[in-house]
Amino acid sequence: MASITLKNINKIYPGGFRAVNNVNLEIKDKEFVVLVGPSGCGKSTTLRMIAGLEDVTQGELYIGDKMVNFTPPKDRDIAMVFQSYALYPDKTVYKNMAFGLERHKVPKDEIKRRVDEAAKILGIEHLLDRKPKALSGGQRQRVALGRAIVRDPKVFLLDEPLSNLDAKLRTAMRTEIAKLHKRLDTTFVYVTHDQTEAMTMGDRIVVMKDGVVQQADTPHELYINPCNMFVAGFIGSPQMNFVDAVMKRKEGSYYLETQNGTVKLPDSRVNENVSAYEGKKIKIGVRPEDVSDEPGKENVLTGTVEVSEQLGSEVYLYISSPDGRITARVSPDTTAKTGSIIKYTFNMNKIHLFDPQTQEAVR
Amino acid sequence: MTEKSEKIKDIIRICILTAAALLFVAPVLIVLMNSFKEKLFITSEPFKLPSADTFAGLRNFTEGLRKTGFISAFGWSLFITVGSVAVIVLFCSMTAWYITRVKSRFTSFLYYAFVFSMIVPFQMVMFTMTKTANALSLDNPLGIILIYLGFGSGLSVFMFCGFIKSIPLEIEEAAMIDGCGPVRTFFSVVFPILKPTAITVAILNAMWIWNDYLLPYLVIGSDYKTVPIAIQYLRGGYGSVDMGAMMAMLVLAIIPIVVFYLSCQKYIIKGVAAGAVKG
Ligand SMILES: Nc1ncnc2c1ncn2[C@@H]1O[C@H](COP(=O)(O)OP(=O)(O)OP(=O)(O)O)[C@@H](O)[C@H]1O
């Protein structure tokens, strides 16, 4: 069990590409941290540096209190699940799982006990004598997980371990891994590019983009208080709507003037940072569930329903308006039909404001 | 209709291949047949099966064994072949691993040097090499193993490199995380995966080293006779040859390599079809 600390970590690949840019991160003991971000943002690179498979170009990396920049992977006491499973093709499932323990001089009967236990947890007891070639993708996945969990390491590293599974198995394995974290009570670092996976599994989510950490927070905090437009757009499905506006002041209140109409900013949302945008451009961010198709008298906007998607428990309306396309997530009782004109409002207490230049949140 | 013509094509194909196979085995069979004939009849009627008159029993074999010192020659051949093949497989696989995994100018130069060495014919370096071998005291069975390592490494490194490229790097990384240093990673993880290729390499090298005549003849001469050299010594002075003994010894000489080949042949197919390491 150990914490992980990244201090000003940089990774520059030979050839000069900066894959990880000045990352600072404290991962607490026993925490489940998810690294998330679009493809190529440096998640795997970060994870591989923690594992010791990639040199740290600049900065300091600690596991526990120990600086491990120059410690080879075999001495870091970590276990890793690779995206491509990386099972030993010539060894049986049992041998695959036992291999790391043999290397760590665990007695034979203890190895057998642990492998059997892990196999039971993962439901692969009947596969122990097979070679990886004779397994399905999902089974290989579980063997790869099993190889890691028998080890009882200080730190668990998982690189998109579910990306090759079908949707159903993925959901099932998601809960399996979360349970595993509870059982093992170890530090987990989990890489994914799937924000749903990140939101459901992590104690804390680290959103990365182009090698830079954008925000590291709990899933809830990330959702209600994204620090910039990238995080706001990346987290949440369907994506947040962004609308251009100009801030105006009238009779002591602040109004946001969009192409489609003017909406009033509640007084509770006004502070120095916000009022500084008077007369200037500002971006409004609205989550689809904060767009309502049952408007009151105030702040009403109009648009045309382009598409309405029935999901059973809810309906997604894609509304075309002078502000661009607005996605609304409404109750299935909605009367809105494809092609009809619709009146809608934003839940003004829950909107997000961003600086159009820096894309940072204004709060 | 089409099915029938397919069948006919199949039959024709099988006939042609059978004929070709027979053509290839024929010399071996003729040698085998003649090894049981009296030596006088070998030259006069080489293609006839042994009959009551011509059958010699095992006399050719006993005669040959006595005349050639075959047992000791067999011992040296075995020693040189096994030794050379072992060092070739061991060192070439390690070299290939290094060349493939460590990317630098130096390693790509090494790679091309090995590939280039394949196209240099032995006859071109024969005399200078013999001289050098003598000067370095490599003119003994141990020394010749070193020389064979040199001659065998070109093809072997090339073959190993091709296969190692197809092994996902992540498997080795997984081994490192499981607690292996580079040496362990190689011997516990990489080498077992290489087994089919290693066996293919071993067979290819064993065949030519076992049968090689020129190199041991030039380098060690008659101090330590290998099987091909010992058989050659059956040619006495003035062109008199004990054909019976020679045929018998040739039969004995090809037996081990045939047995080795047959026992490993399923791996050869695997080694050639390799590259399908996944998962
Ligand atoms: N060996 C390398 N040499 C040079 N550049 C590399 C190397 N490995 C990765 N990169 C680059 O570094 C960046 C980050 O790569 P990384 O593998 O960390 O991305 P990722 O966030 O894991 O993406 P994905 O979700 O697609 O796996 C990418 O732009 C990639 O092209």
Ligand SMILES: [Mg+2]
């Ligand atoms: Mg990746």
